[in-house]
């Protein structure tokens with residue numbers, strides 16, 4: 001019933017608008033072409049000015065209304081992300097000035113120079129001076145932006161600091177699998193044909209000793225505050241993207257071609273709850289590359305904790321090999337632990 | 345259209361292109377008497393398998409409109425879902441059947457709608473619908489030619505597009521649904537039927553449709569290039585061409601050089617999908633299927649091939665709009681376009697740079713960081729010619745005498761949108777910002793404003809401006825004004841807030857945000873955007889009513905040069921027949937922008953330079 005009502009209202013709306021438009025066309029014919037042209041021109045000229053003013057008010061209002069929902073008013077959760085924020089602000093200011101300047105000129109000119117019987121348009125064909133000015137100014141500004149951008153880009157994509165912890169992350173439809181190298185600090189070998197969704201989600205090769213102490217977790221990964229972490233990112237099926245908006249970074253997860261991303265968490269999850277004033281806050285990992293019909297639900301969680309809490313958590317983790325072979329009392333874990341200790 | 349005959353009998357008298365048009369000599373010296381013989385087209389050769397560039401233009405336009413209506417409707421449907429994620433609407437099930445069980449659009453259907461919307465609007469509406477229409481319509485008319493270099497290939501170009509359209513349309517009805525992996529169709533998702541139902545037979549049809557589309561584009565593009573280079577009338581040197589033609593020329597060059605690369609990418613994809621090769625596939629384990637045997641392929645290779653077209657493609661979409669806007673701004677400001685040579689130069693620079701920036705879509709794929717740096721550099725360089733164009737448009741209006749025809753309104757709207765969207769390109773082109781903003785709603789805002797809506801505005805500007813030439817009648821102005829203002833305000837209301845969503849990291853292509861602590865605060869905003877989208881869509885229907893009503897019932901054009909414009913299309917009769925000029929093709933003596941020169945309101949291109957006159961530019 002309501003459907004028909006809506007359709008009827010819509011039809012009525014169309015018919016009325018079209019009739020009004022038709023009548024106004026007849027009226028303009030009666031009035032004479034010149035008269036109606038100049039009237040319409042005035043109306044549209046006025047609307048140009050109105051649009052400029054209301055538009056700028058709208059931009060301001062939109063900012064008032066939405067600014068707090070963005071990350072702009074929240075500190076970056078990583079030290080590296082602070083550079084992104086800084087770049088953002090430089091770019092916002094530069095492009096903001098250009099935006100205001102050109103939009104104001106556009107609509108102001110349209111309003112100011114609307115048709116007038118008594119004015120003649122200026123025959124102004126070109127001006128080398130002007131053209132040089134407005135080629136060089138954008139060029140200089142852009143070179144500045146490029147310079148800042150590339151310095152940061154080199155930093156982000158450069159080597160991770162020494163002593164960074166390494167975590168492997170693998171995307172799959174539709175979730176995230178994490179792997180810590182275990183006490184030997186070496187990721188064991190894996191091969192995708194070994195994957196068994198129940199017992200070996202990454203296809204680890206347990207014959208390789210260094211795989212036996214590898215710890216595999218799903219969905220949640222623990223990181224240490226102020227300790228750089230380097231993610232080695234891969235995918236088990238299609239392309240995903242390891243998206244970390246709170247840290248201002250992201251990197252694709254591509255099957256067969258590992259990528260990397262490093263950063264240094266700055267606030268623990270608990271601290272971030274206070275900063276954002278949101279008791280439910282978590283560092284969510286969003287998949288940012290279309291990966292199938294469950295793409296929108298491909299969520300992971302990063303828990304950033306203090307070193308002590310991390311150690312407590314880590315102590316409770318069992319290696320995948322140990323979980324699969326509970327009777328073996330994880331001999332490799334023991335031996336590798338002792339190796340690690342003797343190394344120290 | 346029957347008034348063809350009434351108005352001017354000469355219209356029907358046209359030369360047979362076989363005799364004359366295709367030969368350059370004949371064309372350039374088209375002043376000697378043409379063998380004009382009466383020629384009666386029947387319905388089929390006149391309206392269906394027509395070789396008249398003007399009719400082919402209309403065919404492209406109307407097919408493009410069909411796709412715009414359908415593609416737009418799809419966006420209304422998925423926005424409806426996004427705006428009302430928790431409610432159910434029985435009428436959706438009535439329309440979509442199993443794709444909206446219980447009155448709510450399913451994720452499968454949502455992604456199918458998003459993907460088809462993207463593909464159709466980028467390729468079928470803004471490439472074929474825009475270039476196809478205006479390159480066909482304006483090139484012969486504005487350069488002074490009787491038709492395209494090869495009217496037959498031109499007709500073929502339309503029919504390939506038509507078949508591509510049929511195949512694409514049929515893909516919507518296959519059991520497993522149309523392709524739904526996003527318009528960029530990245531493998532492995534697009535290569536593996538087991539990864540997503542949409543990648544089954546729907547994807548086969550999608551690729552076939554796209555391959556046919558590429559053929560159509562190439563046939564059209566080659567024809568446009570050859571025609572512009574060889575068939576200009578006497579006196580029409582390249583530097584006397586209207587900017588529309590320059591823009592259409594670069595558009596065609598971009599298409600001809602980059603579409604084949606896309607096709608090669610698709611061919612490899614077809615092999616991977618159907619013949620067991622591993623160009624793009626490696627190390628894949630699919631849930632419920634197991635490990636695939638493919639090893640050693642490179643999924644990123646496809647992205648390079650795709651974006652090698654994909655980036656030029658965005659300029660293929662934009663340049664025709666830029667050209668028409670330049671023309672319309674000058675005509676209606678009653679002033680020459682400012683900096684003609686700079687406008688041509690910046691088009692040229694954009695066309696060259698457009699080939700060298702594709703990997704800015706791939707900064708976070710694991711691309712070699714040094715390569716990334718180069719792409720940052722070249723990408724941001726493209727902002728310089730873009731800025732030059734904007735300043736030149738502004739100066740064109742400055743101290744003009746502006747007539748707000750509907751075409752002019754849309755041209756001004758285009759400039760505004762191009763500024764807004766172009767500036768955010770500077771954010772995204774900087775890889776150290778893109779690493780934050782990539783694949784968020786910020787990108788959606790960027791490209792819809794700069795390409796989607798702006799080019800739509802260019803297209804509307806073109807339709808309103810040249811409608812009198814196309815159909816010998818005017819469109820209704822009042823409806824045009826309503827159309828313009830609602831669409832401009834609506835476009836900003838829809839896309840401006842998306843920048844903010846992007847700045848919160850909100851990813852694109854999400855069916856539902858309710859499980860995300862970081863993004864769920866936008867429920868209200870999403871609803872608002874969806875409502876505006878529906879209103880804007882309804883307004884486009886108003887445009888359609890105006891368009892079709894005016895074809896048959898619009899006010900008749902009385903004056904063969906209603907805008908007092910300089911370009912050659914206004915020297916043809918009100919309803920030009922096949923062959924365009926009943927008599928000789930006019931000779932050109934000046935550029936297209938002598939407005940307000942020496943106190944004269946306008947001086948058409950075919951008026952000889954007066955003895956005491958300095959040449960234009």
Ligand code: HEM
Pocket residue numbers: 528658659661662704705723724726727730765766767768769770772773774778781782783787790791794795796
């Ligand atoms: C100042 C000039 C411009 C720059 C520097 C620029 C830069 C970029 C960059 C870096 C991206 C990738 C963003 C991402 O995916 O993370 C992008 C996306 C895009 N740009 Fe631009 N752009 C500019 C102008 C344009 C123009 C003029 C158009 C169209 C006519 C356009 C259309 C697009 C489209 C369609 C996409 C998104 C494609 C997709 O991922 O689906 N851009 N732009």
Ligand SMILES: [Cu+2]
Pocket residue numbers: 240241287288289290291292294295296298
């Ligand atoms: Cu995903």
Ligand SMILES: [Cu+2]
Pocket residue numbers: 654655658701702704705
């Ligand atoms: Cu691009």
